Amino acid sequence: MTAYVSVFDLFSIGIGPSSSHTVGPMRAARDFALRLRDQGLLDGVTGVNCSLYGSLGSTGIGHGTPDAIVAGLTGLTPEECAPERVRGSWVSGTIMLAGEKRLAFERDDVSFEPRTRLPGHANALTLRAFGDPGPLPLLEETYYSIGGGFIRRDGDTPTPFSSAGHPMPFDSSETLLALCETHDVSIGDVARANEIALHGEDVLNARLDLIWAAMADCVHAGLYANGILPGGLEVVRRAATVRSRLEALGDAADRDTSTEWLHAFALAVNEENASGGRVVTAPTNGAAGIIPAVGHYYLKFVPNASAAGIREYLLTANAIGSLFKSNASISGAEGGCQAEVGSACSMAAAGLCAVLGGNPHQVENAAEIAMEHHLGLTCDPVGGLVQVPCIERNAIAASTAVSAARLALHGDGTHLVSLDTVIETMRQTGIDMSQKYKETSEGGLAVNVIEC
Known part of the structure; x- marks a missing residue:
């Protein structure tokens, strides 16, 4: 195994103001939307909400986290989206989920829970998609924004960076x-x-x-x-x-x-x-x-x-x-x-x-x-x-x-x-x-x- 992280991962082109509170949550929300699409659940979705925990809940508004969540749910990426498309999107009232389905999305659909800290990381968020009938979500996923725009989905096994393809691996x-x-x-x-x-x-x-x-x-x-x-x-x-x-x-x-x-x-x-x-x-x-x-x-x-x-x-x-x-x-x-x-x-x-x-x-x-x-x-x-x-x-x-x-x-x-x-x-x-x-x-x- 190796400690080496590709230069294209450690230096990624994105948007401000925060890699952990803006870029990471946008990537997490996009991943969630694409999972809904790929699992054939998109047509049945009638609502989506998000809970921000720990540091994301404490400083999410100042870091633009809700706007980033909305942008990611529509399928935007931090690398390619225009910054002006992200700012203010939280208050738009609707989203185009995964770029395909128009859905009502209100300010209250993002909740802030700074006192709740999940064990995986101080930056955690849970996304849920609901359909009719029934109170249980069609899909629920928790993500950790672990710094630098990197994310990890809860349940995925954290693995060290592989040395496969690295002729000069190092760990220290x-x-x-x-x-x-x-x-x-x-x-x-x-x-x-x-x-x-x-x-x-x-x-x-x-x-x-x-x-x-x-x-x-x-x-x-x-x-x-x-x-x-x-x-x-x-x-x-x-x-x-x-x-x-x-x-x-x-x-x-x-x-x-x-x-x-x-x-x-x-x-x-x-x-x-x-x-x-x-x-x-x-x-x-x-x-x-x-x-x-x-x-x-x-x-x-x-x-x-x-x-x-x-x-x-x-x-x-x-x-x-x-x-x-x-x-x-x-x-x-x-x-x-x-x-x-x-x-x-x-x-x-x-x-x-x-x-x-x-x-x-x-x-x-x-x-x-x-x-x-x-x-x-x-x-x-x-x-x-x-x-x-x-x-x-x-x-x-x-x-x-x-x-x-x-x-x-x-x-x-x-x-x-x-x-x-x-x-x-x-x-x-x-x-x-x-x-x-x-x-x-x-x-x-x-x-x-x-x-x-």
């Missing part, structure tokens, strides 16, 4: 480094070999370029968008203002503006995410700004940066992200924000270190430094919205990623705490963390900031 940073030493390759090369075996080199390069293009489009959109973010907190977009001021300084700036640009890139992505725009899950939506921001930093401020370097950056980041996904968590509802922003920061630090010339041990060190200094980070969004402190948190974590990469390059890769150790520590910390700090908006800033 220790085995990953051993592969690099044995074959004299980089961490990105290990990921590349696994992807080529599954998809072929041409497809891999084309899809990596597509992922980066979507990230770049998101940065550009955020850098030129103004206004107030939705949700009622009256948060003002700042990325465009920062961009405008930095452009006005230009080459005449009397200071190094690279960090300020880095912040602008991250703000741009997370403001787009908060508005429900098109983003790339990397590895979650709440942490989606870090990897694009550090990638743009590389292209703008590192001499001889290239498209090939961006591919190496993404593949290296993906190899590190696979370790977090498989051996700990990338879900804020399961591990707090350390699992989201911490993981993304570690991935970005590793990728940047690689394209700056770091060897595999230095890359692993960069990933470890970045994660070590996010241990214990709570997920406490004000108002259940992916805005405060989430947007700024991405900008600061992008800076930490750059610092971690450059600090690791000053060493030879030898260090006391391994990446495996810090990942396991993050997992244990997530287990010990109070539930109120796991994307419930029941603790921390979420209860100490007055919503005006």
Whole structure:
């Protein structure tokens, strides 16, 4: 078995504001609708409802979960649907179930049960389809949105990622480094070999370029968008203002503006995410700004940066992200924000270190430094919205990623705490963390900031 997760799964093009609360529920609802169709039950359906449990019940409205449920029930996918088709769909009054059957669907058909926590995961939802006559559902399914847009249906046996088709499987940073030493390759090369075996080199390069293009489009959109973010907190977009001021300084700036640009890139992505725009899950939506921001930093401020370097950056980041996904968590509802922003920061630090010339041990060190200094980070969004402190948190974590990469390059890769150790520590910390700090908006800033 292997810890490796395909780059096309860990980096998926979708919509904001949340991979676990928007993208995952949309995929679950779509799966449910298609099961109704495939089992020949669609014609007999007279009503559908959904219950949101745990974190989904706590912060689902702020994360757009009901809209995502409705969109998924109609058959839309987060990868292909226009964001504007999702927003506001909860209040439409009707749905086209599986794209084929028109059905009444009211606001009360989505219920919120934040105090009920199902054993499979903190993010759980149950969908039911009813027909006449009788009170029992025609079909009932429970799904878990386990972070990063990944879902698992209740009753399905969780299985480790298979190493079938992977010429270089690994289950830890220790085995990953051993592969690099044995074959004299980089961490990105290990990921590349696994992807080529599954998809072929041409497809891999084309899809990596597509992922980066979507990230770049998101940065550009955020850098030129103004206004107030939705949700009622009256948060003002700042990325465009920062961009405008930095452009006005230009080459005449009397200071190094690279960090300020880095912040602008991250703000741009997370403001787009908060508005429900098109983003790339990397590895979650709440942490989606870090990897694009550090990638743009590389292209703008590192001499001889290239498209090939961006591919190496993404593949290296993906190899590190696979370790977090498989051996700990990338879900804020399961591990707090350390699992989201911490993981993304570690991935970005590793990728940047690689394209700056770091060897595999230095890359692993960069990933470890970045994660070590996010241990214990709570997920406490004000108002259940992916805005405060989430947007700024991405900008600061992008800076930490750059610092971690450059600090690791000053060493030879030898260090006391391994990446495996810090990942396991993050997992244990997530287990010990109070539930109120796991994307419930029941603790921390979420209860100490007055919503005006």
